[in-house]
Amino acid sequence: MTATTTVRTAARVVDAVKVYGRGDTEVRALDGVSVDFPAGRFTAIMGPSGSGKSTLMHCAAGLDTLTSGAAHIGDTELGALDDRRLTLLRRDRVGFVFQAFNLVPTLTVAENITLSLDLAGGRGDPEWLDALIDVVGLRDRLHHRPSELSGGQQQRVAVARAFAGRPDVVFADEPTGNLDSRSGEEVLGLLGRAVRQTSRTVVMVTHDPVAAAHADEVVFLADGRLVDRMESPTADKVLDRMKAFEVPS
Ligand SMILES: Nc1ncnc2c1ncn2[C@@H]1O[C@H](COP(=O)(O)OP(=O)(O)OP(=O)(O)O)[C@@H](O)[C@H]1O
Numbered sequence: 001m002t003a004t005t006t007v008r009t010a011a012r013v014v015d016a017v018k019v020y021g022r023g024d025t026e027v028r029a030l031d032g033v034s035v036d037f038p039a040g041r042f043t044a045i046m047g048p049s050g051s052g053k054s055t056l057m058h059c060a061a062g063l064d065t066l067t068s069g070a071a072h073i074g075d076t077e078l079g080a081l082d083d084r085r086l087t088l089l090r091r092d093r094v095g096f097v098f099q100a101f102n103l104v105p106t107l108t109v110a111e112n113i114t115l116s117l118d119l120a121g122g123r124g125d126p127e128w129l130d131a132l133i134d135v136v137g138l139r140d141r142l143h144h145r146p147s148e149l150s151g152g153q154q155q156r157v158a159v160a161r162a163f164a165g166r167p168d169v170v171f172a173d174e175p176t177g178n179l180d181s182r183s184g185e186e187v188l189g190l191l192g193r194a195v196r197q198t199s200r201t202v203v204m205v206t207h208d209p210v211a212a213a214h215a216d217e218v219v220f221l222a223d224g225r226l227v228d229r230m231e232s233p234t235a236d237k238v239l240d241r242m243k244a245f246e247v248p249s
Pocket residue numbers: 020021027028029047048049050051052053054055056207
């Protein structure tokens with residue numbers, strides 16, 4: 001008998017198929033993907049443009065539905081939820097960071113961070129929020145409006161907002177896509193610290209090997225299929241793996 005350690009899974013999809021359109025315009029964006037995202041880890045999803053990365057993230061996060069297969073957040077199967085329960089699950093258990101920061105321009109940094117908690121009618125955990133403000137380094141910007149911040153600072157607000165409600169998992173789609181490389185490094189370092197210092201789970205879509213190297217593990221998609229996983233990635237190793245996907249011309 002071997003000893004088994006139980007690794008909790010924050011999110012997973014099983015036999016995930018996503019078909020867009022029909023007939024001549026049919027696209028099989030996900031073609032039978034099974035993948036789990038372990039709790040307390042930072043996982044990157046990589047693959048060429050059009051390989052299904054955003055589709056996988058949206059379906060895993062309950063922003064879109066699968067054509068067949070199942071998506072779970074923790075032990076909850078998303079397909080079993082009605083719209084109201086799915087909305088509540090996304091609000092209470094999932095955080096999001098997108099390429100466009102999506103901050104509310106009329107609200108201050110502090111108000112943007114706690115917006116979804118306020119909408120949920122709670123105040124959140126004051127100690128957690130206080131610690132989070134230090135993790136993202138925004139204490140001296142709390143009363144500023146987004147327009148008064150740099151792009152990198154705005155994305156740090158979006159990261160703080162995503163973690164504010166202590167979600168089971170934070171999904172980030174190209175979070176550094178609109179940032180210069182220095183601000184991008186800051187945001188990636190921040191995501192890594194949020195995972196390691198606060199035991200949160202992050203799943204990040206990226207096409208940048210340098211960004212992927214911040215993760216604990218990289219999963220590779222090609223043509224809507226999971227083709228590889230890599231532990232302890234470096235930018236060079238990820239780049240080498242990506243080159244193998246390139247079709248020789
Ligand atoms: N709403 C949609 N309607 C029709 N086809 C779609 C839709 N969304 C995505 N697709 C198609 O599904 C495939 C996968 O798209 P997806 O956006 O998941 O790729 P991606 O890996 O995120 O690409 P990128 O790196 O360019 O963001 C592509 O062929 C895309 O054109």
